[in-house]
Amino acid sequence: MVGASGSGxxxxxxxxxxxxxxxxxxxxxxxxxxxxxxxDASADAFDLLERIVAARxxxxxxxxxxxxxxxxxxxxxxxxAARAAGLPALVVHLDTPxxxxxxxxxxxxxxxxxxxxxxxxxxxxxxxxxxxxxxxxAVHRLSEPGRAAEGAPQRPV
Ligand code: ATP
Ligand code: MG
Numbered sequence: 001m002v003g004a005s006g007s008g009x010x011x012x013x014x015x016x017x018x019x020x021x022x023x024x025x026x027x028x029x030x031x032x033x034x035x036x037x038x039x040d041a042s043a044d045a046f047d048l049l050e051r052i053v054a055a056r057x058x059x060x061x062x063x064x065x066x067x068x069x070x071x072x073x074x075x076x077x078x079x080x081a082a083r084a085a086g087l088p089a090l091v092v093h094l095d096t097p098x099x100x101x102x103x104x105x106x107x108x109x110x111x112x113x114x115x116x117x118x119x120x121x122x123x124x125x126x127x128x129x130x131x132x133x134x135x136x137x138a139v140h141r142l143s144e145p146g147r148a149a150e151g152a153p154q155r156p157v
Contacts, residue, residue, distance in 0.1 A: 003069065
């Protein structure tokens with residue numbers, strides 16, 4: 001998954017994949033920290049995330065990595081790991097309009113600070129070209145959240 005906070009990544013994934021197929025950095029912050037928003041727990045959460053992803057791919061299991069997806073080094077390492085496991089590797093890019101991400105963010109219990117979200121939105125806008133060049137088997141780009149929810153493949157993997 002690739003997309004800013006509030007773009008709908010978790011909603012999209014949870015509508016299509018079983019809970020155990022989704023490896024979420026927020027959920028793992030909740031496991032090793034005080035909650036999904038405990039940024040102090042990020043390093044431990046990502047250590048666990050990488051171990052879970054590697055273990056699942058090693059068994060050939062479908063794995064949805066639910067993070068912002070904006071770190072190219074991590075992202076391309078997941079691509080390489082999927083390849084090594086003989087699995088297809090796909091990106092779901094939630095290119096949701098910025099205004100909608102901001103509106104959803106404002107409506108959340110624990111909004112991401114506006115400046116942090118602005119930085120994410122800038123990175124998401126710039127990431128499309130990189131995704132297209134990284135060598136994924138497919139890049140599903142969902143720009144219209146309503147239509148995307150109806151029209152996207154149920155399980156692209
Ligand atoms: P984060 O990076 O912070 O985890 P996210 O990209 O996972 O954010 P979600 O938690 O899936 O975003 O969605 C944010 C909010 O937007 C939620 O309140 C969710 O109900 C709503 N939402 C997500 N997708 C849709 C959609 N297709 N239609 C309407 N509302 C949606
Ligand atoms: Mg989420």
